[in-house]
Amino acid sequence: MSITIGIVLGFTIWFLTRYLLAGLYTVDQNERALKTSFGRVERIGNLTTLEDPIAESLNSDEKSRYVYPQVRVIMPGGPYFRWPWEQVYKVSIATGTVNMAWDPEDPTANVNGTLLEAVTKDQLNVGLTGQIRYRVSERNLYAFLFGVKKPMAHVMGYFVSVLRERIANFEAPPAARDDESPDSAAVIGISINDIRKNLRDLNEHMDHECLSSAARYGMVLDATLITGIDPPQEVESALAAINTAYNQVSSDISLAQAGADQKIVQSRRAVEIETLKAQAEVEPLTRLAAQLKDLKASGAEALRAYVRNVKLSLYEKAQQVFVEAKK
Numbered sequence: 001m002s003i004t005i006g007i008v009l010g011f012t013i014w015f016l017t018r019y020l021l022a023g024l025y026t027v028d029q030n031e032r033a034l035k036t037s038f039g040r041v042e043r044i045g046n047l048t049t050l051e052d053p054i055a056e057s058l059n060s061d062e063k064s065r066y067v068y069p070q071v072r073v074i075m076p077g078g079p080y081f082r083w084p085w086e087q088v089y090k091v092s093i094a095t096g097t098v099n100m101a102w103d104p105e106d107p108t109a110n111v112n113g114t115l116l117e118a119v120t121k122d123q124l125n126v127g128l129t130g131q132i133r134y135r136v137s138e139r140n141l142y143a144f145l146f147g148v149k150k151p152m153a154h155v156m157g158y159f160v161s162v163l164r165e166r167i168a169n170f171e172a173p174p175a176a177r178d179d180e181s182p183d184s185a186a187v188i189g190i191s192i193n194d195i196r197k198n199l200r201d202l203n204e205h206m207d208h209e210c211l212s213s214a215a216r217y218g219m220v221l222d223a224t225l226i227t228g229i230d231p232p233q234e235v236e237s238a239l240a241a242i243n244t245a246y247n248q249v250s251s252d253i254s255l256a257q258a259g260a261d262q263k264i265v266q267s268r269r270a271v272e273i274e275t276l277k278a279q280a281e282v283e284p285l286t287r288l289a290a291q292l293k294d295l296k297a298s299g300a301e302a303l304r305a306y307v308r309n310v311k312l313s314l315y316e317k318a319q320q321v322f323v324e325a326k327k
Helices: 002-023 053-057 060-065 109-113 138-147 151-168 174-178 182-188 191-197 199-217 233-298 300-317
Strands: 024-027 031-037 043-048 069-071 077-081 086-092 096-099 116-119 125-136 219-230
Touching (some): 024 031, 031 138, 060 199, 069 138, 116 151, 125 138, 125 151, 138 199, 151 219, 191 199, 191 219, 233 300
Antiparallel strands (some): 024 077, 031 086, 096 125
């Protein structure tokens, strides 16, 4: 009898430990979790990601392919309880940084994940360096955990394909071209120079194109930072010589324009000065004419008196006076 009681007590202790105490779990602050029951995630009605704002960046064809159910996400806290037939999947949503040349399936690829190669529109094989900030989207954990087998590989492959397509077709924005002189057309035609001058536009384009990664793979690309674009060694010196010549021409043009602008300003100033001098000479004559007009209006005698007084003042200043004799 005691043996039977011992077996029952032992089984009870094992059951409580195995299925009750072991069923307790917690979720950290930087984690989110999903719970499955017999392999099925608890869904929120019949809602899908197409009803979520993250699907706005998808086109009509992608919306038909990337449709995932909206599921109930377990937020940080606990302890929570799960039954033996339930399983909990925890995912960190902390922001991470990775070299954009990193290949999750082959770490030795792209020069051990340090340099990504791409071809420009003028057939230059350039090397790109930079980083990507990413995080798991808690609004589409289903896609990250169950929709894609290797989400990091999919996201990196998608990013690299978009980046290479952009590099192959990149052209400087029209606004940038308008600021250049006609003599610099040859330099602008070199796509690597266009890309180097417009790295900010390239990064912004990549951020915009990768907005759909959250709806596609459940991962958000927070920011793209392309920091370096290096041409092949055999053309580096040629590009440096072209850029040096272009910079020299631009400097000469700027100096010539500055000299011309300075001369124009000086000419305008000289015209203003001469105009003021002429006005200064004309003003006394204008006032004298107005005064004589007023004297004439007062009568002929007033005008004669004025003329006599003027002559007398002139006689005082003159050393010799010649008077016409009447015959």
